[in-house]
Amino acid sequence: MKKGTLKKVLKYAAKYRFLIVASMALAVVTALLSLYVPILAGRAIDHVIGKGNVDFAGVIKILINMVVCVVVISICQWFMNKANNKITFSVVRDVRTEAFDKLQKLPFEYIDSKQTGDIVSRIISDVDLFSDGLLMGFTQLFTGVVTIAGTLVFMFYLNFKIALVVVVMTPLSLIVAKFIADKSFSLFKTQSQARSDQTSFVDEMIGNLSVVKAFAHEDENMDSFDEINERLEKASIKATFISSLTNPGTRFINNLVYAAVALFGAFSCISGGMTVGGLTIFLSYANQYTKPFNEISGVITELQNALACAERVFSLIEEKPETADKENAYKLTDVNGNVVMKDVSFSYDKSKKLIENLDLNVKKGQRVAIVGPTGSGKTTLINLLMRFYDVDKGAITIDGYDIRDIRRSDIRNNFGMVLQETWLRNGTIKDNITLGREGFSDEDIIAAAKASHAHSFIKRLPNGYDTVISENGGNLSQGQKQLLCITRVMLSIPPMLILDEATSSIDTSTEIRIQKAFNKMMKGRTSFIVAHRLSTIREADVILVMKDGHILEQGDHQTLLDQKGFYYDLYNSQFA
């Protein structure tokens, strides 16, 4: 599983392989030269022995080498950093673009089953985390390994015995680091559990503070808060304390190594096996040697985290898209609007039956009213007509063509859709009406707005049609939002319509305006209306009565009343 993920990451990185090779080469140069600099410093010190015993020519020659090395290292390091940045940010861009493209193709089964936050966090934060962790981790890991290997080689080359001392003591540092990491991992888990308890409590109570206050529930809340807070404090002290031991702990081991090197180094110096400069080199190596180890252990946890994030992103990218249009898919032009549903069965959860053997024959220009209590599955029909979902059995045809044989874009272009759930985006009123469709002049837009009775309120906005509204419409009223959505469809009205009447929250005069706009649109067009208003229902050619996802009854108003079935009850309870 994880291996597969890694492979996919590499696939994205492969596009930048030149940069990656360059970055790795620069990393090798930087790491090795960085190890060489202390050697030069040590050798220089060997030329500085005591009063009158300084080999200036030697010192200066070495120091010039050192300066050259330092400059080369700095430049290499900068280019390496730049290359790494470019690789990381570009891969992020690529993955994000692909994930977003995927969002446009995902089937509704997937989209409807996921919360907005889930998909957004995959495309935004997971991608960030994975790039940071994985790609930066990679380079750090690589540099770390090169540094460790280089240090070992240099040390053994300089003095076998002392190198051995260092190597023998190294595992100590690793054990300490591992011990602390394990310990803090489980403590962190407890802490984050307590923290998330607190966050959800706070979220719930502050989010519904008005209810809390209405029921004067403040004191009870304070008690619950104290309990969680206490728990969090306990967990937090432990986690913070133990995890903060990593640095002192490894520093402690490091210093022990340092002392050992000093001792054995001094002995070697005395016995003539090493110079004071050599001792200096060893001391500075001993200082730095454990650093890459600590970094690597940190990088590995980060890598695991990053892989988990990558997996989430890739699972989105690899999700099966909507079935593609057939190769010879029919191009729908000049639609009449004869819609037939033949023996249609469908359900979201295949183990629970929903719509079964539905037959419906709608002729050009007819109105179909869909009625039923909330949650009875009225939107399911819309989902099928728009081919947001495919039927399980039977077929839906438009002008005789099975909609599965028509290009999706053609089906959707020929339906005008106004949903009760209004969707507006952050942008100007004009943007929200055209939605990026081109070829409409300002006059067209105003004409559409006039036709949908939205013009008068738009005119009163601070910047008219150029007023920027925030996400979800901000301070527009629900009715105004719906008028805007109607204007969108009004701009170019397709031959078939799907309309969802608003149930509530709209004042009477706006509602009357919406109704007028709907009527104007429906003239001569095949329309499906999720209906709540008596007048709409009475004027419909066909009424579909739905309950619990089933079509219970079908017919015109009078026929249904005469049946004295569910519609009869519904009608009487609602309007009597």
Place this chain on the structure above:
Amino acid sequence: MKKLLIYLRDYKKETILGPLFKLLEASFELMVPLVIAAIIDKGIASKDMGYCLRLSLVLVLLCFVGFVSAVTAQYFAAKAATGFAKKLKRALFDNIQKLSFSDMDRVGTSAMITRITTDMNQVQQGVNMTIRLLLRSPFVVFGAMIMAFTIDARQALIFAVTIVLLSVVVVSITAWSIPRYEKIQSGLDVLLKFTRENHSGVRVIRAFGLEDEEKDKFNKQNNILLGIQKFVGSVTALMNPLTYAILNLSIAYLIYKGAILVNNGDLTQGQAVALYNYMTQILVELIKLANLVITMTKAIASGNRVQELLELESSMKDGVVTTFDSTKEHVRFEHVSMRYEGDSEDSLADISFTASRGEKIGIIGGTGSGKSSLISLIPRFYDAREGEVLIDGRNVKDYSLEALRERIGVVPQKAVLFHGTIRDNMKWGKKDATDEEIYEALSIAQAKEVVDGKEGGLDYMVAQGGKNFSGGQKQRLSIARALVRKPEILILDDSASALDYLTDKNLRKAISDMKDAPTTFIVSQRASAVLSCDKIIVLDNGTVSDIGTHDELLSRCELYKEIYDSQFKKEGAV
């Protein structure tokens, strides 16, 4: 931020001792190069192995003592920081709960939640790191320089210059990048918002066939972000190479100058090595210090926001009266006007009416006509700007808020259930409610079947946000919750909108049939929900258009007739 520090009061010992132990650790670290110098100059020079061994043991001792000090310091820091956070969070939550509705509107829910979660985490982290590092890092940096001075004043000048140069680089790159990181963050926010829009609007986007346009727009934003990231990245990428170069060039110069001094006999070889060692210690600490400054800046910014919320005083004064006279005339509005904070116009103007005990009052009118505003004055969620709201003949402002609200059952527009069992939720209405009382309320609210349909009945767990209940079920349960306390006043704020008409009707009937039926306010868009009320208040744009019974209004109130007709259509009425 400053005023928050009083919450550290109980951790004085930890806050002072923590940094002191850190200093102790740092000073032991600073001694190490001196010991090494002694080993070189005395031990190696005179070939005294015993001396070398003793000094090595001193090194071990130093690192051991250093370790113990560090552990102690870390413990104190952790204890002080978490304790501080606990106390501060408690105070903050307490204060948030005290805020009035106007305050809540102004501050905003998400801001309040962010303060007590994200911001508080930043503050806690900041306090923790400050205790640990604020003294240590400068101490090591300047300590190294001072030690260098004790060895050789002339050489120490090189230290001074190096420290200045390093500080300039670290500070300027950090300072340059902080605001630019914010720019990156806002670029990311744009992408986030865009993605969220695309997910929530996916049906509209596909219905209009806009997929490709959306992709292009996203790409454009994505590339803009990439551009900023690369630019900022290439500047911050300078930090490591530059500091490395400065430090090592200084070392080269230090050795060169040292060579001259040693040659003149003003410096020993061991001292030269010690100076070299001190120099290498500086950089690590300077970078830690820079990171600390970033953490502190963030913590202070968060702290200031937290403090602002903590100091916010509720704009509503609590009353003291806790007894009610139970007069016949139960609720009265006298020329009440009300305005939301920040608005330039009244939401309600000159509202007057009387509700007798046990009456049913319907409130109807379009969106923005002030229905919810009107009923929010009864439990004193907001205060009237002019006029008086009286309950049992006394201004609501005189009563203690708790006593007042305990007598009122409010069913909000949006049904909210809380995480916990159904029973826990019902007990919000009455703390010591028996199962019997709960079931009574449930059956009036038409919610008995909801509970019976769930495994475990009253013990069934409600998920966060009540996700495991449908909208209609939630509404019925929230009505039951308000009924459990047998309120004297019941307020239904359009709270039956998700119920089908039949259930809605049964509900209204059950409430009327209650023994000691509460004075009930029914807000609705549906004429059918209010037409059997004793009194119907028709609101229009914040003013009372008319008050009367259904028949009276139908014959004389144009607006009421219009609403009624639009829902019933003349021919449709039976």
